[in-house]
Amino acid sequence: MVESWSFLDTVESNFRPLVVIELAKGTKEETIEWFTKRIVDKKANGGAQLLIKPLVTENGAENIYLVGASHLRLLLGAESVGLVKECNDNSMRTFTYSSRKTFKDFADDNHNFLTMAECQYIIKHELENLRAKNEKMIPGYPQAKLYPGKSIVRRLLTNGILVQIFPLHDREELKKLRHSWYGRVKVGYQPLDDIRCYFGETIALYFGFLEYFTFALIPMAVIGIPYYVFAWEDYDKYVMFATFNLLWSTVILEVWKRICAILTYRWGTLLMKRQFEEPRPGFHGVLGINPVTGREEPVYSSIKRQLRIYLVSLPFVCLCLYFSLYVMMIYFDLEQWALDYHKENESNFSSLMLYVPSIIYAVVIEIMNRIYRYAAEFLTSWENHRLESSYQNHLILKVLVFNFLNCFASLFYIAFVLFDMKLLRQSLATLLITSQILNQFVESLLPYWLQKRYSRRMKKRMCSQKTDMNLSLADQVNMEKEMGTYLGTFDDYLELFLQFGYVSLFSCVYPLAAVFAVLNNITEIYSDALKMCRVYKRPFAEPTANIGVWQLAFETMSVISVVTNCILIGMSPQVDALFPDSKMDLVLTVALVEHLILAIKFIMAFVIPDKPRDIQMKLARLEFESLEALKQQVRAFQMQLHFLLIHH
Secondary structure, three states, rough: OOOOHHHHHOOOOOOOOOOEEEEEEOOOOHHHHHHHHHOOOOHHHOOOEEEEEEEEEOOOEEEEEEEOOOOOHHHHHHHHOEEEEOOOOOOEOOOOOHHHHHOOOOOOOOOOOHHHHHHHHHHHHHHOOOOOOOOOOOEEEEEEOOOOOOOOOHEEEEEEEOOEEEEOOOHHHHHHHHHHOOOOOOOOOOOOHHHHHHOOHHHHHHHHHHHHHHHHHHHHHHHHHHHHHOOOOHHHHHHHHHHHHHHHHHOOOOOOOHHHHHHEEEHOOOOOOOOOOOEEOOOEEEEEOOOOOOOOOOOOHHHHHHHHHHHHHHHHHHHHHHHHHHHHHHHHHHHHHHHHHHHHHHHHHHHHHOHHHHHHHHHHHHHHHHHHHHHHHHHHOOOOOEHHHHHHHHHHHHHHHHHHHHHHHHHHHHHHOOHHHHHHHHHHHHHHHHHHHHHHHHHHHOOOOOOOOHHHHHHHHHHHHHHOOOOOOHHHHHHHHHHHHOOOOOOHHHHHHHHHHHHHOOOOOOOHHHHHHHHHHHHHHHHHHOOOHEEEEEOOOOOOOOHHHHHHHHHHHHHHHHHHHHHHHHHHHEOOOOOOOHHHHHHHHHHHHHHHHHHHHHHHHHHHHOOOOOHHHHHHHHHHHHHHHHHHHHHHHHHHHHHHHHHH
16 A cells, blocks of 8 residues: 555545434543544554544524545545455456545546445445444543443444434435336336436445346236236136246246346345355343453353343243234125124125225334334344444344235134235235335335425525525535434335235235236335435445345245245146046145245256356456466465565
C-alpha cells in the first residue's frame, strides 16, 4: 500500500455529509467529546479517522452530528472492507489502493468512483469497528461498562446514549431514481443497477427476485385463464395443470440461482470475502476470552441457550401451533353455519354470507401472524444468540413454521380430510386475495399516508419560518430522522414465500391464483419502490451474494408442492378410474410417481449449474491468478531470505 493510515489527512475543505449520528438529549459533554475524538482520531490511535461536524440549526445544536470522510480515506476503507470493482480489462477484482489505476473509471479527482451507498457502508463499517482500548466505562456513564475490544457504537446503542445512525438521502439522485423506477407506469424491467447503486445489493436483489418471480408466474397465469374459463366446475381436468405446476415450481428456482449469480458477479458481491462476524448488539454474558480472536468479549454457555430453546421456545411454538389449529376448527364451524344459513334462505345475501367466514379467517390469520412475529422476536432475542446470522436463522425458522401452518393448515384439511374441492377453491381465493389487500394496506399505503401527513406538517412549519422552500441540510436531516426505519427484507420475502405456497400447492384447483399473484406483484413493485424512496429512512447498503436462507425456504416449499400435487392428481376421478379394483395400487403408484418426480427434481438441481459457464470461467481464472501471485510472493520471500543468509 503506497499510502498508509498515518499519513491520512482528517481535514477536508469540501466536507460531504454521508451519515447522521443522533445522540440522546442530555448526553453529557464529556461523552460527546470522547466519542467524537475517537471518530476523528487516527487509525494508529484506535480511531476511525473520519470527519465529523455538529448539525447547527436555528435552535442551536441538537446533539446531531454529520459524518463524512476524505476521498483518500474512503478509498482505503474500500480496500479494508474488500469491495470488488470492475477493472479496465472488464474483470471483477477486489479493490486495492496500490493498484487503483487498473480499475475502470478511476481517477484521483473522480469522487464518484465509489457510489454513495458504498461510501456510507464504509463509514458504517468503520464506526462499528471503533473498539474500546483501555477504557473501563463510557466517560460520564459509569454503568455503561467497556472492556478491550468491545464495540463502542454497540455499547452506546444498548445503553440508549446513541439514538440512531442512518445514511442521508441524496435528493438529486433519489429524484432521478424515483422517475426511472416508479415515476411513470411502463412495461419494462426495473433499473436494478441504479437501485443497487443507491440502496445496495440486498435491496436490489430483493427487487430483482420480485421482478423475476412475477415474470415466472406469467406462464402459470396464461395457462390458468383459459383453464378457469372452460373448466370452472370440472375438477377432473386439473391433472394437466398440476403436472405443469410440478415442473414450473422446480425450474424457476434453479433458473433464479443463475440469474442471481449474474447479478451479484456484475455488482462484485459474488467475489467478496465474508467478513468475520462480530457478536450482535443484544448478546450478553460473562466476560471471557474468545478462543478465535483472543479478545475479551461476553461468553454465554451454549448449554443454557439450548435449554432455553428446547424447554421454553419449542413448547411455546407448539402451543401457538395448537392455538392456530383451534382457530381453524372455529372457522370450519362458521363455514358450516354459513352453509346451513344459505340452505335455509337461498337469497343473494345468503350467497354473500358464504364468503364471510373465509374473509374473517383471512383477517384473523394476518393478525395472528403479526402478533406471533413479535413473540418470536422476543423469544429469539431472549435465547441470546451470539451472532446475527444465528439469530436470523432461528427467527426465520420460528416464523416460517407458524406462518406455514397458520396459512395452509385449513387448505390441507379441506383437500385431504374433507375432500371438498369447491370449498378448497373458495377458501384459497379468499385467503389469497384478502391477505394481498391487507399486506398492501399495512405495509405500504398506511405508512405512506402517515409519512405524507408528517411531511405536510413539516413543510407548513418551514413555510411559516422562511420563504425559501428549498430544503436546507438541517431541514433534510430533521425530516429524515423522524421517518420510519426500514427493518430489512424479512417481511417482503415472507410475503413472497406465502404467495409461492398458495400458487404452487393448490393453484391447480384455483387456476386464477397465479393471475392474482401477478397483479399483486406488479402493484407490489410500485408500492415497495414508493415505500423505499418516500416512507422510510435510507437503509445502509449491505453486500450480499444471494437471497440467503430464503432460497432454502422456497426450495422446501417446492418439495412440499410436489407431494401435494401428486396427491391431488391421485385423488382426481381420471386417475382413480384407472384403478377400479385396488385402491392400494393407486396409493403405491402415486407414491412411486412422487418419489420419481422428487428424484428428477434433485437431479435437475444437481445438473443445472448454479452459475453460468462464463462466470465459472472468470471465477476460476481469478482463483488461478491469485494462487500464482501468492506463489510469486513466496518465491520472492524465499530468495530474499536466501540472499540474507548468504551475506550473513
